[in-house]
Amino acid sequence: MTRSAVTTRVPAGARTRAPLVLAALEAAYPDARTELAFTTPFELLVATVLSAQATDVSVNAATPALFARYPDAHAMSAATPEDIEPLIRSIGLYRGKARNLAALARLLVERHGGDVPNDFDAVVALPGAGRKTANVVLSNAYGYPAIAVDTHVGRLARRLGLSAQTNPDRVEADLQKLFPRERWVFLHHALILHGRRVCQARTPDCAACSMRGFCPQVGVDRHT
Known part of the structure; x- marks a missing residue:
């Protein structure tokens, strides 16, 4: 039902890093879900x-x-x-x-x-x-497996070395390659929460981040 995103190549080391990212997100945000209020x-x-x-x-x-x-x-x-x-x-x-x-x-x-x-x-x-x-x-x-790429998801995907893309469709394609299909929905919710609470755009709190041990941007002055 969801059209496949465009074809891309993930950055070097992304396939090794992806399971570590998922484990850290599952530990930090086990009940991650959309924060939009809705009933229908x-x-x-x-x-x-x-x-x-x-x-x-x-x-x-x-x-x-x-x-x-x-x-x-x-x-x-x-x-x-x-x-x-x-x-x-x-x-x-x-x-x-x-x-x-x-x-x-x-x-x-x-x-x-x-x-x-x-x-x-x-x-x-x-x-x-x-x-x-x-x-x-x-x-x-x-309940369809999908990854919704907003500004938080795109920014963290690049920061964590999971994608080098700036186009949301290309970021989506990279993340689909790296993570199990059954965890796609959780992944985008958890990345959004991490982007809001810890890895903020202007002032990422690297000291408090559970991914600091393998994030390629730790110690880099310019945060993107």
Whole structure:
């Protein structure tokens, strides 16, 4: 169901390092899961679209009122962007996201009877969605093995020497080669948590990191 990512070659040493990374993440974040609040696939889709260039905290603060007003695609399909904007104004890029939500709700009703499809290409075709959104929805709502590459996952993949790529699709392809398929969903959630709590972009806390013994960037002045 999920289209395979592009072909890439992983960095030297990545295959040796990958099991160490996975073991460290499993020890640190055994219950890693998405921090977006949702109860239905539709709510997860909406929350994921809203989370682009925004924090999960800001999304979770806005969605209770949004979902109370528009609990499903049928309800939201009758809304205009102007109806939705006041409910998500606290989230970055809210005007464009309001347009996308109104349009995607209509398409869900027209094409899928109001349901979020368990199909990668169908989700990607929705306004405001993309490969990352499809992977988040399919993995968390339907249990499909997928790796959603956001800024945290991409940054840590490079920092840990698992990928040299900057394109998210290429990072995804590298990680798929290195980790067991049954751990893909856990992997991207755990990497996100590690990126938020320990290996932050500007001030990575290497001293507190359980991966400092094998991270190739420990001691390197420039953090990327």
